[in-house]
Amino acid sequence: MRNILKMLMLVAFVGWIFVWIMVSTNVFKNKWTPKMAKYLNTTYFGPQGINLVLLTVPMMFIAVLSSVYLHIQKKPTQTQSKWKIKGRMGRVMMVMNPLGIVTATEFTFSLLFVALLAWALANYLYLSYHVSLHNDDNAKIWQAKFRAFGLRIGYVGHYCWAFLFFPVTRASTILPLVGLTSESSIKYHIWLGHISNFLFLVHTVVFLIYRAMINKLMETFAWNPTYVPNLAGTIAMVIGIAMWVTSLPYYRRKKFEIFFYTHHLYGLYVIFYVIHVGDSWLCMILPNIFLFFIDRYLRFLQSTKRSRLVSARILPSDNLELTFAKTPGLHYTPTSILFLHVPSISKLQWHPFTITSSSNLEKDTLSVVIRRQGSWTQKLYTHISSSIDSLEVSTEGPYGPNSLDLRHDSLILVSGGSGITPFISVIRELIFQSQNQSTKLPDVLLVCAFKHYHDLAFLDLIFPSDISVSDISRLNLRIEAYITQEDKKPETDNNHRLLQKKWFKPHPLDSPISPVLGPNNLLWLGVVILSSFVMFLLLIAIVTRYYIYPVDHNTGSIYNFSYRGLWDMFLGCVCIFIASSIVFLWRKKQNKEGEKESKKQVQSVDIQRPTSSPGSWFCGHERELESVPYQSIVHATSVHFGSKPNLKKILFEAEGSEDVGVMVCGPRKMRHEVARICSSGLAKNLHFEAISFNW
Known part of the structure; x- marks a missing residue:
């Protein structure tokens, strides 16, 4: 059973990575997308259908299977299981600042990730410069290319967001597959945060310079109802810079309260970021955000006691x-x-x-x-x-x-x-x-x-x-x-x-x-992930088919661009709330007798220790x-x-x-x-x- 689960997860992960490699290419954009749109961009999912099926479903599938796999693997009564996990992914390769201790596996995957970012940027620029250079502002060619560069830098930063929240999901079903915990992988979150914030900052600065050159600087604060709202991106960038600066080592170690409270602006950051990029791009990064918010809500439920x-x-x-x-x-x-x-x-x-x-x-x-x-x-x-x-x-x-x-x-x-x-x-x-x-x-x-x-x-x-x-x-x-x-x-x-x-x-x-979901915590966590995601797909299909689709096709108008992303976020949170609450309350009822017995045992303890x-x-x-x-x-x-x-x-x-x-x-x-x-x-x-x- 474990070997079957490992094989299924490996196939899903390889397919997921393959899509990320291809999504920036001309083949994917001009050949595969038109064909897949006939089957995936349906009246039930709309323009987000392709990204939802290719980039969201595989990782959610892995998250559910991994909970079953880890439940089977983990035997608390046998501390010396034959299964052996390398605690920090292999032997140390080098020690260097500011990266710290880097293993051979970490170094290899870091190089591959940087290569993926470079590959994506090169492909996006090729598409912009040689295939379809957009110039709606009637700017000079070099100015249009400069704008395209800034836009594609933002696309590449979006790649980092596909992985950004995995390392900070404490009760993760993904990290243990590679022998990691959220504590040991915080550095990956830091690295991804630095890279994405740098790329987004370049993206913002390029657009500010471009709009200044064509005398349209005030468009930075525009909110287009049918296309990308620039103001949402500007607000997200301001919040991002505040979080970025206060997360530097000086603030984390010397002024922890400033770092702690500022970093909790991530909720607003995510909201304005999604409004800016739209629902199709949200579905590219949805798995790690969805799993993080499940973990965050379950932590809240546990902390209420x-x-x-x-x-x-x-x-x-x-x-x-x-x-x-x-x-x-x-x-x-x-x-x-x-x-x-x-x-x-x-x-x-x-x-x-x-x-x-x-x-x-x-x-x-x-x-x-x-x-x-x-x-x-x-x-x-x-x-x-x-x-x-x-x-x-x-x-x-x-x-x-x-x-x-x-x-x-x-x-x-x-x-x-x-x-x-x-x-x-x-x-x-x-x-x-x-x-x-x-x-x-x-x-x-x-x-x-x-x-x-x-x-x-x-x-x-x-x-x-x-x-x-x-x-x-x-x-x-x-x-x-x-x-x-x-x-x-x-x-x-x-x-x-x-x-x-x-x-x-x-x-x-x-x-x-x-345990927040009882003794079989991992297995029930898989139930929460599966039920909440299936519920999310059903609700998205219903809202798209019976509310958004009629507005787009029957009234002659275009449904508000920002509202599409807001619908995804709202329905996702509703599904997480409902599924997590039901499973939590059900498991709490099942474990009530055991907790009563534990209370009696602890209250009867009166063992004096040496003074x-x-x-x-x-x-x-x-x-x-x-x-x-x-x-x-x-x-x-x-x-x-x-x-x-x-x-x-x-x-x-x-x-x-x-x-x-x-x-x-x-x-x-x-x-x-x-x-x-x-x-x-x-x-x-x-x-x-x-x-x-x-x-």
Whole structure:
């Protein structure tokens, strides 16, 4: 069944790409289009029929089949499935700014995509200059060619929009097919955004210059009811420039609120963009927008519930660990993230945080770690530290890779600062796997660099509170910790704070975190995609045949150009709303009993954890008897003061293993250094994977 599904998806994708290659050619425009128009541009779909069938249907078909495929493939109880996905699409080829870490596969596909853009521009210009150069303004030939160049640059920018929203669809059924998550593919969204905005800016500037030359500059603000409305394009470009400028690294990292709020203008951008290009061009880029808005609405439905916050731990390093209740049917892979929203801090902001728990090891709870940096996390820390006994929190997710392959002879985990958090979930997953005596576990080396000694408290989180000695007996873990900004162990004094634990009272509206569409989330997501798209096609056919078509052919007038695109957007949103709401409410009703049971289990939890911090043992605090498993952390840890890890030496010393998995999460400089070492070719046994939450 899986092979059949893969073959069908591959055929559909190759056909889809072939159409994109041909759509700019003279053959497609003058030979194929007239023939296909007889069958596809019917009274039920109008001029958008060809693009709807050739460029929308194939990707929607793939999205539905992939949900079935991933549902069959994903077996939560078997963490070591035979199916192996390359986490970041192959081996590292090069590390270069501003692109960062680029694998061979990424580089190849990037070149092919640039070649597609160049091919499209060349074909469009050929059609303009040698076949049918339009000159309705009676301009000079060179001016008309200049205008044609600007117009075709806009066409090429439209190609980027066919892929722009795929990387930011969090619950995607497309990305997992190539081993990607929305977090790991954000950079593709950034690249496509830069390219498309640059091309659209050139398109706009060329038309401004052209209209100035022919003394028709005011046409920039014209709204033609029967053709392309220039004013809509101008408004879209103004919004696009605002989003483009505020998405640059300075604003994303230093002024996040400006970036966050400005980027939410994308809704207006899409509306005016579609009004400008029309319904036929919308159907060329519709799949990624349609799937994104399904995901966006399902995220909204999930976030309407309050999530049950069970407890919080304040580490000596002023970091927070929040523990939520979850349904046993919620499964996620290590390195996944959860988005949090705290209305008392901000009504609009959502922030992603790494999950440190394992869904296999901890059936009823889910934990995330939050580092206190930035205004939002500072306010959250203040809230948690105060005397409040409950906190309203909404969540979206978890989101992460569909599977994570840990089948290596050795595993080297390199982290910097809070970059250790995804590796906590990896180690806990290995603890779960160790319970199966037949499973071969890799030797694990955790290399962690911290600025200050008290950051060693991150190591407190490696083992769950209820772990036993027998659970970790098969785990061969070694930790090399580096304190980079302190030269020696600090003296033990009263300033060293102990771990603080806080329990929150349940609220009647609290619910455990659960998959938005229930345990079989992927399968039901496919149902939502299929039902909403089929409904969309039916409604478009009805509106076109019985409303738009009579206006075009019976009244002697032409139906408003802008209204066609608005109809597509309106009906698409209506179909997404109806299909998603029905499936969500149906699944919510089915899962109600399970959630009630989970609530009872969580509310009955009253397990007290040690009040001292295992991280404080390094400072000479007395060890508690019930914390014996934590002693293995101390025994396995070597602390180095005043130095940074020699990553090249550490990685090249991984001898004796044919297969060494290298995972890194931390500052950009650290990730790039590890990537360069692994891509140098000096060690053939290193298999690299980077985890980055910095855009």
